[in-house]
Amino acid sequence: MPAPKMIPLETDAPGLAVGTLTPSDRLPLPAEQPEDWRPDWIRRLSESGPVDLSICIASWNCIDYLRKCLESLHDIPQGVRLETIVVDNASHDGAAEMVAKDFPEVLLVRNSENKGFAKASNQAAALATGRYVFFLNNDTELPAQTLRKLLDYAEAHPEVGMIGPKLLGGDGAVQISYRRRPSLLAMLHRTSILRWTGLFRGEYQRYRRDSFQAREARRVEILMGAAVLMRRDVFEQCGRWDEDYHFGGEDIDLSERVGRQYPLVYLADVEITHFGRISSRQNIEFAAPNVLIGYVHYFRKTGTSRLALAAYKATVTIDLPFQLLGKSLQLLWRTLRGQSVRAAKTRIALRGLWHFARHELTRFWKA
Template sequence: MSAPELAIVLVTYNSADWIGRCLRALPAALDGRCAQVVVVDNASADATADVVERDHPQTVLIRNAHNAGFAAAVNAGARAVASDWVLLLNPDTEARPGSLRNLVDFAERNPGHGLYGGRTLRPDGSLEPTSCAGLPSLWSTACFALGLSTAFRGSSVFDPESLGRWQRDTVREVGSVTGCLLLVDRATWDRLGGLDERYFVYGEDVDLSARARRLGLRPVITPDAEVVHGVGESSPGSEGSMLLALAGKVTYSRTHFPPVAAALAVGLLRLGVGLRAAGARLTGKGQGWRVGWRERARWWNGFPARPQHAAG
């Protein structure tokens, strides 16, 4: 049997409520494209892996004995199948008919971008804008610290990582493509070395995009690849997600900024959380920031160095 064109890698963690819908949508979304689906389960406490094994026997299932994190699990899944393309897809997505075929077709017609993404929608059909973002900068971090990105949400000047009010309805080069729907050709994937496993979850896709751009590649979005995304359904609770996202931002700053700029960026992140926590204490709103400040030891210095574990 020849190798499939596409390896679709899904990382699951307590995803039993979504994984069946996600996998059932794939044949129509591929519209004839040859793909092998790989599910890497990060030691779910629910029946996620059992659902995959029972209802989708053609899927390659890797059961991790512990939660290895998103980046490490994706890398393991990509290694499991030889293919021309690697597609990262969240388990809390339902790809629309023809969407994944459109994405691969677009990438084949437009080589040189390296990373390709699509348009994500909420379950009610409205735009869910997090399929892509601008790369973090000292300016965007200062806007966060000073509350400008909140006061002027969606502003291309004061909230630049949001990419303004663009509806993701045109082809456009972007700073980063989000890992919920990210296509990369195998040669580029291997050249980049996959995801950086220092990132447990959150930030690894931004890091990948930044490294791709340094190689002269130009991550891009096509609106013809649409998936419904149940945001956060495959992640920890909102407060846990915040802590992980902040750790990812600290790690990114220290990886991609020069030393002085990195120290300033990390200081601005800490200041932004501290000011929001103080505001939450005074107003009673945004209590998650108080948790973020109280639990700051969990993100203050970014993700810790992690030992390598074999999947199994």
């Protein structure tokens, strides 16, 4: 794969059958594995030699999407020797059983509860044997030779710490595949009471949209965690995923830490379909509060003052009634207009807001 022209990003920021396994069949856990990780069982396929790439998938439900994802990895030529590790976070739709039955070549770990994306991804990486690890969402599909292209670039550029492809939605539209580092002002723009003022619109645009050029390979600040490739030694050296993030913000954090030592690169000519928000919409009560808490954790880690964090938390709290009112009116409007699909999305968002307001504010303030 020829190396794409790099455009710097301007920035002002410095095989076993399925069944009962005996203890000898179990893959031994690394010595440093946290004590609270006790998967129900691990099933593995004996390998005849080393692999190039370990695919690490943290999964919760989404059985149909996960099936298509695994089919794209194992039934479509990818041009690499790979292993796939799925860590199931206590799915209740039969996703884990589907993997065990239909994909015997996949190493499967079953957790007894939803441990979040970061912890499940670390569990997968701890079992990886490939020279590279590729963290992949369960609602993705890869065209033929995608992994070969990514691996070729990584081999040709060992100085690069993390590589991300272009993400396409299920409709083929390009998704934002990288961003700049977020700022507290950009997050304040997301609140209803400040968005209408336009005070921080420029900061939000700078963070989320202005820097994104879908057609250009370039060095970037933050890669989306839906699909990122790293050398396994770089991943370990940079501290793995921070397990204090349960859902949301962990990709920003890992990008930040890797970026201190290595370049991060977005490859525009490598495309992956990412349907997006499939698991989070099924479990909005888990996702919605953890996204907000994840941002607080990130800002605290990166040196934001206590006063600034308190101001942000207060603004989010004061904004909650306005968010609830706005979403309620939006739901009514979309329902009256017969927009059933859009109304369903609003209803999910509203449910997440209610859960956050009633059950998660204390945890938010303690973050």
